[in-house]
Every structure is written in structure tokens, then in C-alpha cells.
Amino acid sequence: MSARTLVRELIGPAVTCAPxxxxxxxxxxxxxxxxxxxxxxxxxxxxxxxVGQDELVAAYGRPDRDRLTAEDVMNETIPHVRPDxxxxxxxxxxxxxxxxxxFLMPQRGGITYPAATLSYRELLRHLAARSDDExxxxxxxxxxxxxxxxxxxPRPGP
Amino acid sequence: MTQRxxxxxxxxxxxxxCTPxxxxxxxxxxxxxxxxxxxxxLDHEGHAVGTVTQHELIGAYQHETPRALTAxxxxxxxxxxxxxxxxxxxxxxxxxxxxxxxxFLMHNATGISYPAAQLSYRHFLRHLAARSDAExxxxxxxxxxxxxxxxxxxxxxxxxxxxxxxEASTPTPRERP
Numbered sequence: 120m121s122a123r124t125l126v127r128e129l130i131g132p133a134v135t136c137a138p139x140x141x142x143x144x145x146x147x148x149x150x151x152x153x154x155x156x157x158x159x160x161x162x163x164x165x166x167x168x169x170v171g172q173d174e175l176v177a178a179y180g181r182p183d184r185d186r187l188t189a190e191d192v193m194n195e196t197i198p199h200v201r202p203d204x205x206x207x208x209x210x211x212x213x214x215x216x217x218x219x220x221x222f223l224m225p226q227r228g229g230i231t232y233p234a235a236t237l238s239y240r241e242l243l244r245h246l247a248a249r250s251d252d253e254x255x256x257x258x259x260x261x262x263x264x265x266x267x268x269x270x271x272x273p274r275p276g277p
Numbered sequence: 278m279t280q281r282x283x284x285x286x287x288x289x290x291x292x293x294x295c296t297p298x299x300x301x302x303x304x305x306x307x308x309x310x311x312x313x314x315x316x317x318x319l320d321h322e323g324h325a326v327g328t329v330t331q332h333e334l335i336g337a338y339q340h341e342t343p344r345a346l347t348a349x350x351x352x353x354x355x356x357x358x359x360x361x362x363x364x365x366x367x368x369x370x371x372x373x374x375x376x377x378x379x380x381f382l383m384h385n386a387t388g389i390s391y392p393a394a395q396l397s398y399r400h401f402l403r404h405l406a407a408r409s410d411a412e413x414x415x416x417x418x419x420x421x422x423x424x425x426x427x428x429x430x431x432x433x434x435x436x437x438x439x440x441x442x443x444e445a446s447t448p449t450p451r452e453r454p
Contacts, residue, residue: 146406150399153312172398173373179401180369210338217376219331239331246334246344247305 126209126223127202127259129241133222133233135160138167138190142178145170145189155220155238158197159189166233168193171220199224200237202259206245209237235262280410284368284382285361285418287400292381292392294319297326297349301337304329304348314379314397317356318348323389327352330379356381359396361418369401394418 136145136157145157149172156171170193178184178192200209200221209221220238224231241257248254255261281287294317295304304316308331315330333351337343359368359380372380384393400416407413414420423431 143405146402150402150406172378172402175405176369176373176398176401179405180366180373184405207338210335214332214336239335242335242338243305243309243331246301246337247309249302 124205125202126200126204126206126221126237129206129245129254129257130202130223130235130237130259130262131241131257132262133158133236135166135233136170136189138188138193140189142170142175142184142187142189142192146175149175153240155236155240157189158222158233159193160232164230164232166197166222166224166231168195169197169220169222170194171218173219197222197224197233202235206242210242213239235259281404281413281417282364283361284359284363284365284396285394287365287404287413287416288361288382288394288396288418289400289416290394290418290420290422292317292395294325294392295329295348296321297347297352299348300344301334301346301351302344305334308334312399314399317381317392318352323391325356325383325390325392327354328356328379328381329353332378356383356392358383361394365401365404368396372398 134148134152134154134157136148136159138159138161148154148157156169156174158166159168159170161167168189170189174192174194178187181187198213198216198218198221200212200223202223213219213221220236222233223235223237225234244254244257293307293311293313295307297318297320299318307313307316315328317325318327318329320326327348329348329352333353337346337351340346357375357377357380359371359382361382368380372378379395379397381392382394382396383390385391403413403416
């Protein structure tokens with residue numbers, strides 16, 4: 120618990136959507152997965168914006184809200200963070216920028232993609248945790264795991 | 278999208294509160310357990326003296342030992358309020374302009390101002406997300422909720438059951454004739 124002092128020790132997976140995803144669907148995604156926001160990826164896999172709760176509440180006030188998609192409401196500035204700074208510094212960055220989520224945006228092969236996120240939710244869980252056991256689903260080692268290994272095929276019986 | 282136009286149609290009646298000496302760790306647990314944006318701080322006479330939201334909790338990271346700080350140390354010393362009879366669209370705009378993720382509706386009675394209901398960003402998201410009005414059945418002033426008398430009866434019955442259960446699980450040995 121006290122050992123988790125750097126951003127990389129508390130990050131969670133970043134969730135993405137397409138530019139054409141309707142705002143109602145994004146709202147359902149955020150509620151179902153307790154997210155602050157999602158990153159919008161274009162067809163080439165480039166991160167082009169972010170849709171957070173703030174963008175959705177802005178969309179809520181528009182008369183055409185039933186027809187709006189991620190592309191219409193997204194913020195084109197994706198707030199990013201380095202994995203090796205202290206949590207307190209990341210918390211201050213969020214408050215200074217007026218955002219509730221930051222993304223780790225590494226570059227590979229000319230593409231900048233959202234690899235992980237640190238949001239108010241992870242920080243609240245950190246504050247609330249009675250022991251490190253409550254946070255085992257967070258951190259760079261968890262996020263880095265590629266895909267769950269498929270179950271081994273059943274062995275032929277004797 | 279469903280036909281709900283005013284704040285009172287979407288707000289949650291009932292507000293969680295904490296005492297001024299509740300710690301950051303306790304409040305963070307409370308917010309996570311109940312999916313809340315913030316709680317009202319009540320002093321020992323029941324007066325609302327401030328608000329602790331997720332924003333204040335994250336601000337606690339600027340201290341050496343954030344978890345041990347108390348509500349009194351980090352709270353904002355006011356309660357963001359909106360009236361229940363303005364349009365939801367106006368409320369959404371006001372909240373964004375003010376940077377409030379949650380607002381409260383206060384009820385005045387016998388010289389004390391009680392927090393009666395709340396409206397947060399989460400409510401707007403649920404309204405956007407709802408496929409039918411049935412998904413919002415727990416929200417708004419018309420939502421079915423228990424009266425104070427029903428809550429009292431429920432607690433009383435639970436206490437009775439617990440007492441009876443405790444007696445049943447430790448039976449006194451009887452002598453057979």
C-alpha cells in the first residue's frame with residue numbers, strides 16, 4: 120500500500136471506442152465499467168481524442184443529443200502522464216488540468232496508443248485500500264499481461 | 278431517452294453524510310461502495326458544515342499522510358445547491374460552469390438545513406444511457422421509497438429475527454421423561 124507510490128504501480132487498462140460510437144453507448148460503457156472516460160481511436164488505430172464524463176454532460180445539454188457520436192463530442196487533447204512519477208504529482212497534474220483521468224501514451228511503429236490509464240477512481244481505491252491485496256488488479260504488471268492464455272485442450276483419455 | 282425534464286425527476290432522495298472527524302480512507306470507501314461523488318459533513322448538532330467530494334479526496338495527496346486526514350481538514354466549507362424545479366438541461370449547464378460534479382437539495386426545518394436529495398454527473402450519464410424509463414425507476418421524487426415508519430419497522434423486525442435466531446441456535450438441553 121505505502122509501497123505503491125508511483126503511477127505505474129496503480130494504473131488500470133485504458134478502454135477505447137470508435138469515432139462513430141453513439142454517446143448513449145459511451146455512457147453505458149462508463150457506467151458498466153466505472154470509468155472516467157474512453158479514448159477514441161480512428162480506423163488506423165491512432166488516438167484522436169477522449170470522451171469523459173464532462174464531455175457527456177456537455178452533450179446532455181444539446182438538443183440533438185440522441186444523434187451525437189464520439190467524434191462530435193470528444194476533446195482532442197488527450198491528457199497524458201509518465202509512468203514513473205509519484206502519485207501525488209499525478210494527482211496535482213489532474214487538478215491543475217481540471218481532468219479526472221490521465222493516459223499512458225507510448226509510441227510504437229509511428230502510432231501513439233493508449234496503453235493504460237490513471238483516474239480518480241484508481242486514486243480513490245488507493246486511498247480506500249486497507250491492504251495491498253485490494254489492489255492486485257492494478258499496476259503495470261497486470262496491465263502488461265497480453266491476453267489470457269487459452270485453456271489447454273483436454274488430454275486424450277487412456 | 279425518456280421523458281424526465283426537471284431536476285426533481287432525476288435526483289436521488291437521500292444523502293449520505295459523515296462527521297467532521299471521518300478520515301479520508303473512510304470517506305473514500307463510502308464513495309466507492311455507494312458510487313457517490315461526495316458526502317455532506319454534518320456537525321454534532323446536525324448542521325451541514327461542508328462537503329467532501331472526490332476532488333477534495335484527491336487533493337489530500339498533497340499531504341504526507343493523506344489517508345489519516347479528516348473531513349474537517351479537507352472539506353469545502355459550503356454545500357453546492359440547486360433548486361429541484363429547474364430543467365435538467367439548465368442544471369447540467371450550471372454544474373459544468375461551476376465545476377460541480379454533484380449538487381444537493383437542502384430542506385429547511387426547525388432552523389436546521391438538512392441535505393434531502395442529490396444530483397450528480399452519474400445521474401446525467403444514467404439518463405443518457407437509459408433505453409427505457411424503467412431503468413431509472415429508482416430516481417426522482419416519485420421513485421418508490423420506504424417511509425421512515427417502514428424503515429423503523431424493518432430494523433425492528435431484523436433485530437427480532439436476530440434475537441430469535443440467537444436463541445434458536447443455542448437450545449437449552451431438555452430432559453426427556
